[in-house]
Amino acid sequence: MKKMKARTKWLVPIIALLLILSGCQTVGGFDVNKALLGDIDVKSSESSTTMTLSAVPAAGISAEDQEVVDLINSLSLTLGHVKMQDNATLSATGVVGYKELKIPFSLYMDQKNMVFTAEGAKQPFYIPLESNEMLLGLEVADPAKTMEFSKLVSQFVIKNLPNPGAINVSSVSEAVYGQQTSLTKLHTEITGEEFPVLLKSFLRAVSKDTEGFTALIGGFYDYMYPLLKDRAEDLSSIGLGDIPLEDKEGVVTVVHDAAKLAVDALLLVYDKQLENLYESTPELKTVLGKDTKLSVDIFVDSGFHVRKQNMELNVALPAGSDMPLQSINMKLASETWNVNGSVTADPISTTGAIDVTNPEMTPGETLRSFESGSALHKMLKDEMKITSKSLMIAPDDDYYYPIVEDGTTYVPLRYVAEDMDAKVEWDAPNRAIKVTDDVYGDQLVFKIGSAQAVIAGKTVKLPKAVFVDEYGDAYVPLRVLAQGLHATVEVDDDGYIWIDRP
Known part of the structure; x- marks a missing residue:
C-alpha cells in the first residue's frame, strides 16, 4: 500500500480562511475564483510569515488574570524563510516569542519525518510521519488523488460561497522579497453579524x-x-x-x-x-457581533498566485467574571516569492535526534535535552514547569495501599517512585532497590531487611527496615522516599496525603 505523499501546503490554513471570505462572483472584472484557486497547483515556493497576538483586558481583572493577558500579548511567531521544495518537502527557520524570550528554531519535513531543533537544544527532535499516518489510518491508494480531491473540495466551496458585503479590487505595486511587483489587491471584510x-x-x-x-x-x-x-x-x-x-x-x-x-x-x-x-447562549451575540471583524488583503500576480497576504482578526468577548478579556486580536502577514522555481529545502539529520512521540520519555529527559542556561531550558522548567509532579494518596487507597505503623506511613517503593518519573532497578546480588531521580539524577538505594538507606550518597536511618508484603512489593517510609526525589509531603485534615515536586 502506498503512503500519502501529497502534504498540505504550508500556508493552506491561510487560504482556507480566505475561502470563507469570497465566493465565485467576479469583483470589478477580477476573477476571485482564480485568485483563491491559483495556489493549488503551486509545486514549490519560498515565503515568510509573521503572526502576533494581542489581548485587551477586561476592567478590574485580578493580578493573576493580568499575567494571562501579558502572556498572550507576548506570543509571536516569525517564519523568516520557508522553503517548499515540493508538496512533501519543506524547511523553515524562525523565531518564537514567549514573554521576554526569543527562541530561534529550524524545521524540516519530508515524507518520513518532521525534524526540528532550537537554540539551546543539544540534539534535534523528530516526529515520525509514516508511522503516525499508519496509526491514524491516513494511508491512501494514490498520492495523486489527494491533490485531486483537495482541488475538488476547494472548487466546490468557492463556487457556492457568497461574497461578503465589503469586497473590492485595486491594482497596486508592492514590494515582495525586496522586489517591486505589480499586483492585484483583493480586500475583504466580514463582521461577526454577517457570518x-x-x-x-x-x-x-x-x-x-x-x-x-x-x-x-x-x-x-x-x-x-x-x-x-x-x-x-x-x-x-x-x-x-x-x-x-x-x-x-x-x-x-x-x-x-x-x-x-x-x-x-x-x-x-x-x-x-x-x-x-x-x-x-446570549454571550454569542457579542462574539458574533459588529465588534468581531475579519479583514484580509491578498495580493495576486498575473498568474493568479498569491504573493502577499495581510490578515487581522478581532474577536469581541462577552463581559463576565470568568472572562478577563474584552477582545483578542490576531495579525498575520506573509509574502511568497520564487513561485514554482527551483527550491531546495534545508535538511536536518535525524542522527541522534529524539523521537518526541516516545511515550517513555520523561520530563527530566526532556529537560536534559537542552543546555541549562538556554532560553528553552528556562521556559520548560520555570515557566511551563514540565518537571513538576503531584500525587494524591487516599487513606484507604487500593492502588498505593499505604501502611501506617507508629505514626510513619509506608508505601510501595516502585509504585510511588515510578509515578514520580524515577527509574527503579533491582540489584539482585545485594537484594537492593536502586532509584534514580528523574530531574536531578540523585540515586536512592534501599536494601531489603535493612533499616538504613543511601540517599544521594548519604546514609539515612529508617524508622523500620525495608519490608516486603505478601504481594512482593517492597515498602519504604514515604517521607524518606519523597524527599529523596525532591518532593514534599503534606497530610490534610481528611487524611489525604499530597506529594508535590515543584
Missing part, C-alpha cells in the same frame, strides 16, 4: 448545486475506496443497505440524497435554531 447570514447562503447554494455536490461525493468515494479495498477482507460486507461498496453510482446517489436532505432540513430550522442559540 450566520453568509453561512445560510452557502447552505442554500450547496442544496441547489446537485451537480457539484454529487461530483464532490464522487471524488470522496474515489479518494477513500482504495483504502477501504486494501483494508477490508471482504468488501461485500461493507455498503449502504442493499448497495455494495463496489457500486460507486449507487453509493454516491444514496450519500448525496442523504446529505442534501440533511442540508435542507437544517435550512428549514436555521433561523429558529439560531434564535434559540442566542437565547440559550
Whole structure:
C-alpha cells in the first residue's frame, strides 16, 4: 500500500480562511475564483510569515488574570524563510516569542519525518510521519488523488460561497522579497453579524448545486475506496443497505440524497435554531457581533498566485467574571516569492535526534535535552514547569495501599517512585532497590531487611527496615522516599496525603 505523499501546503490554513471570505462572483472584472484557486497547483515556493497576538483586558481583572493577558500579548511567531521544495518537502527557520524570550528554531519535513531543533537544544527532535499516518489510518491508494480531491473540495466551496458585503479590487505595486511587483489587491471584510447570514447562503447554494455536490461525493468515494479495498477482507460486507461498496453510482446517489436532505432540513430550522442559540447562549451575540471583524488583503500576480497576504482578526468577548478579556486580536502577514522555481529545502539529520512521540520519555529527559542556561531550558522548567509532579494518596487507597505503623506511613517503593518519573532497578546480588531521580539524577538505594538507606550518597536511618508484603512489593517510609526525589509531603485534615515536586 502506498503512503500519502501529497502534504498540505504550508500556508493552506491561510487560504482556507480566505475561502470563507469570497465566493465565485467576479469583483470589478477580477476573477476571485482564480485568485483563491491559483495556489493549488503551486509545486514549490519560498515565503515568510509573521503572526502576533494581542489581548485587551477586561476592567478590574485580578493580578493573576493580568499575567494571562501579558502572556498572550507576548506570543509571536516569525517564519523568516520557508522553503517548499515540493508538496512533501519543506524547511523553515524562525523565531518564537514567549514573554521576554526569543527562541530561534529550524524545521524540516519530508515524507518520513518532521525534524526540528532550537537554540539551546543539544540534539534535534523528530516526529515520525509514516508511522503516525499508519496509526491514524491516513494511508491512501494514490498520492495523486489527494491533490485531486483537495482541488475538488476547494472548487466546490468557492463556487457556492457568497461574497461578503465589503469586497473590492485595486491594482497596486508592492514590494515582495525586496522586489517591486505589480499586483492585484483583493480586500475583504466580514463582521461577526454577517457570518450566520453568509453561512445560510452557502447552505442554500450547496442544496441547489446537485451537480457539484454529487461530483464532490464522487471524488470522496474515489479518494477513500482504495483504502477501504486494501483494508477490508471482504468488501461485500461493507455498503449502504442493499448497495455494495463496489457500486460507486449507487453509493454516491444514496450519500448525496442523504446529505442534501440533511442540508435542507437544517435550512428549514436555521433561523429558529439560531434564535434559540442566542437565547440559550446570549454571550454569542457579542462574539458574533459588529465588534468581531475579519479583514484580509491578498495580493495576486498575473498568474493568479498569491504573493502577499495581510490578515487581522478581532474577536469581541462577552463581559463576565470568568472572562478577563474584552477582545483578542490576531495579525498575520506573509509574502511568497520564487513561485514554482527551483527550491531546495534545508535538511536536518535525524542522527541522534529524539523521537518526541516516545511515550517513555520523561520530563527530566526532556529537560536534559537542552543546555541549562538556554532560553528553552528556562521556559520548560520555570515557566511551563514540565518537571513538576503531584500525587494524591487516599487513606484507604487500593492502588498505593499505604501502611501506617507508629505514626510513619509506608508505601510501595516502585509504585510511588515510578509515578514520580524515577527509574527503579533491582540489584539482585545485594537484594537492593536502586532509584534514580528523574530531574536531578540523585540515586536512592534501599536494601531489603535493612533499616538504613543511601540517599544521594548519604546514609539515612529508617524508622523500620525495608519490608516486603505478601504481594512482593517492597515498602519504604514515604517521607524518606519523597524527599529523596525532591518532593514534599503534606497530610490534610481528611487524611489525604499530597506529594508535590515543584
